[in-house]
Every structure is written in C-alpha cells, then in structure tokens.
Amino acid sequence: MKINLITGAVVIAAITALPAVADSQALDKTGWPESFTVGTGSQGGTYFGYGTGWANIAGEELGVSGAAEVTGGPMQNMALVHSGDLPFGMTTMGPAAESIAGSNPIAPGLKMDKACAMFPMYQTPFSITALSSSGITSVADIPEGARIGFGPAGSTSDTYFPRMMEELGVKFERRNGGWSDLGSQLQDGLLDVIAFAAGVPVPAVSQLEVQTDINIIEFTEEEQAKITGAFPVSDFDIAAETYSSLDNPARSVSMWNFAIANCDLPETFVYGVVKAVMSDNERMVNTHKAARSTLPEFWDRNKVMKWHPGASRWFQENAGADIPADMIYSN
Template sequence: MRNVTNLALTGSLAAAMLIATTTAHADREGWPSNFTVGTASQGGTFYVYGSGWANLIADELGDISGAGEVTGGPTQNLALVHSGELAFGLTTMGPATDAVNGESPLAPGVPMDNVCALFPMYETPFSITALSNSGITSISDIPDGARIGFGPAASTSDVYFPAFLEELGVNFDRRNGGWNDLAGQLQDGLLDVIAFAAGIPIPAVSQLEVQTNVNIVEFTEEEQATIIENFPVSEFWIPASTYTTLEEDARAVSMWNFAISRCDLPEDFVYEVTRITMENNDKMRNIHRSAETSIPENIVHNTVLPFHPGAARWYQENGYEIDEALIK
C-alpha cells in the first residue's frame, strides 16, 4: 500500500511540475530568446553598466541570453532601439528629448516613437581631465586651439560639451574616439584635454590615475551657473571619494540617464525585466556603484519618454505614481 501511495504522490508531483512548466512557457509566449543592450564605447560607464545589467537579466530569467553591445552612445542607442535593431539601450535625457521631437542628428525630422523608458540609471556629470604636467587646472587655463577629446561622435559628451565650452569662450580643436583610445592619446601627448560625460567613476579616468598624474578640472561657480542657464543640465558635485586625485568635491553639471526599450516588446517580458532590476539594487551596485541611484523613486526625472506599459505596471503595483499621459 505504501508503494502505491508513493507512486501516486510521485505521479501527482510530476503532473504538477509539468503543469507549472507548461504555464511558465505559456506566460513567455512571444518573448525573445535573446536580447542586446546598446551601451557606448569601452572605457566608459555605459559599457560597464549596460553589459553587467544584460548579464543580470539573463541570469535571473534563466533561459534567455543577453549581452551589451559597443555603440556610439545615447544618440545612436535611441536610433537603434527605435528601428528595432536593439531591444534595449541606455540614453541620456538631453538626446532623448531631441529624439522624441524629431531633432536627433542621426535622423533629422523623424520623431522616434518606438522608444520607451524603463528605469532611472544615474546622473551623468560633465567633467574635464588633463595631465598634471599640462598646467591646466581650470577651464580658463585651456589654451587657445587646444586638442580636446569629446568621446564618440554623436555621444552625449560630443553633442553637449563642445557647446558648453563655446559658451564659456574656449576655442578648441575637436577630436572624437572611444574613451580608452582618447585616454591613451592624452597620456601620449596627442590631446590636451578630455571632456567626459559619463557616470562616475569613469573607468578610463581611474585607469589614467594609476598610470600617470592627472587633474580633474572643475567648473567655477560662475561657469556652472552659465551652463545651467543655457542647457538642460543640473548642478552636480563630484565627491572627493570618486578619484584618488580629488582632495575635495569638484563642481560640475549633470544630466540624468534612463534605460530604454522598444515599445513593442511584450508587456510581461518588460515587466519582469523591470522587476528584476528594481528589486535587486544590491546586485546592480555590484555592477557599478553609480547604480545606487537606479531606484524607483527616481522615475520622476523622466518627463520626456513614455514608459513601457510593462514597466509602468510594476511601478504602479508598488505604489509609484506615473501620469497616465506618460505611459505608452
């Protein structure tokens, strides 16, 4: 009798597991088998953050693979997600505003309406780095015609930092490239300055500190006020603990970043991606410490992109309000 009972129990458990498995697969109908996250150049925070986030999502979902992809950064990520070439991407709110309004330099006149917001990432500070032996300790020290690296073409840094410096009266020779490449050029004397827009600590700057002596050049109070008045940025202080070079907090300006997705991705899939990200901030901080601000309270910093309905559902279920007009 005991054997019959055991067999019955075993059969019941097997049936229950089969039903659960079938239900799980049914719930994932239409989900992609893999996904790619558009990041930026190697040596920048987007690449580290995006690649790590892709791995986290793939690990948590179990049977879906994910990876980060090197791109030209926020502006290109918006275009690649909108066109459907990428499922996810990372962007900055300045380029996102341009894309929604049809003012992207990559697609002039084309409003990008297949781009939805997922979650807040962190603020991107705009900062300047020079070699210590250059004597450049302030923006006013930058020599006329200085060779300045602004990151990949059409990146957030490349779109905004030249305009910042022009507004401040700096005359320069504009150079582009990946952050690691530009850092190498700075160290070799081929550049005078690198104008970074990336989450901190910037891997390329941290590596430079190990290899040589550098100056982190901050904005003066007046320069900061001028840039805030004329551009979509906010006041920011780079904590002294960010780099060994800094002895005190450095004045800067910043712009918020958000993760984005195609708006036509399955709602349940995006719900799960959002849930995993928002409920595992400890794992996100292990990817990059800038993720300490990748928390649901910061969704208020997006007033431009519509939220994907899957993401919006998670926020609303967990007590975070989103204007219905801002849901796709």
C-alpha cells in the same frame, strides 16, 4: 523599416543565462525573445560596464541569454531601439528629447517615439580631465586651439560638451573617439584635454590615475550657473572619494540616464527585466558603482519619454509611481 547604424560595432560579453528563478515562471512568456542585446557605448565608458551588468542580471533572472553591444552611445541607442534593431539601450534625457522631437543627427526629421522609458540609471556628470604636466587646472587655463576629446561622435558628451565649452568661451579643436582610446591619446600628448560625460567613476579616468598624474577640473560657481542656465542639466558634485586625484568634491553639472526599450516589446518581458534590475540595488552596485542611483524613487526623473507599459506597471505597483496615462505608450 529598420535603420542599420552599427559600423564595426562588436557584440561584447555575451552572457549565457543561468536557469530562471522560480518567480519568473509566473510571467506569461508569450512573444518573449530567446535572447536580447543592450545598446551601450564605447569600451572604457560607463555605459558599457553598466549595460553589461544589467544584461547579465536580467538574463540570469529571466532565463534569457543577454549581451551588451558597443554602440555610439545615447543618440545612436535611441535610433537603434526606435527602429527595432536593438530591443534595449541606454540614453540621457537631452538626446532623448532631441530624438523624440526629430532632431537626432542620425536621422534628421524622424521622430523617434518608439523608444520607451524603462528604468532610471544614474546621473551623468560632465567633467574635464587633463594631465597635471599640462598646467591646466581650470577652464580658464585651457589654451586657444586646445585639442579636446569629446567621446564617441553622437554621444551625450559629444552632443553637449562642445556647446558648453563654447558657452564658456573656450576655443578648441574637436576630436572624437572611444573613452579608452582618448585616454591613451591624452597620456601620449596627442590631446590636451578630455571632456567626459559619463557616470562616475569613469573607467578611463581611473585607469589614467594609475598610470600618470592628472587634474580633474571643476567648474567655478559662475561657470556652473552659466551652463545650467543654458542646457538641460543640473548642479552636481563629484564626490572626493570617486577618484584618488580629488581631495575635495569637484563642482560639476549632470544629466539623468534612463534605460530604454522598444515600445512594442511584450509587456511581461519588460516588466520582468525592470523587476530584475530594480529589486536588488546591491547586486547592481556590485556591477558598477554608478548604480547607486538606480533606485525606484527616481522614476520621476523621466519627463521626456513615454513609459513602456511593462515598466510603468512595475513602478506603479512597487514604487507608488503616479504616471499619467498620456505618458504610457499605447498602440
């Protein structure tokens, strides 16, 4: 039974695939679809730009038409890929673990174990942005009752950042929306703060920098330690060159993102997609700077999801991956 979860979502940037390269002709194409769609996130967020990029690359290499689709982000992507409503999606380790355990708020109690790991994407830093005119330069400066935009409902940001703010003693009014929309609301004075969880540079933040003066607020060492002790994240520094508003690296925390595939997709199809994305990192980086971490050696950052057999075979053959048999999906 499929779960129809996309409300008002639109398919964006459908890509007409170019002729497949000769190498892909060697793959057994039995059961391959004529087209595919990648579940991403909201427009203005990293997932959408990154997902459009790899859908394009895989489509060109395999001769299959690909597209990126706007969704609610990692939690919804887990549900859509598990159910088969979408063949591919993108998620972060926290939402993946919760979904597999049956704690996805979209379908409480349903263990979403038919969404398989495909390849590592990048780390998602958690960062806070405010207008310079607000006078907010630290977490401690955020006033009681501040209107904070946490991204699309059910996204990684919306799932974890409110809890992090509560852990740090911040009292706020919770707001949701797409990143581009929240950026506009911040600029218009309808929000006090935006709490981003997205690969950097976040397009909405880069756009804000062009239009107004902003503060990118880092965590103190004590705040960082408190968050890493309470949540499935690790220390991370946002490099100074990421944004023109930064003079020095900004202390943050991050969570790894992985591309996911429905576990029942043909092995050769997923193998071909992984090969297309992982074999040319420079091409991926040209689609989005966050892809600098889309490297084979980061396969071991997945400790949550079972691997799709096609993906595990590629990493075993090309990255020396030692993936235990019980971490590879089988019917």
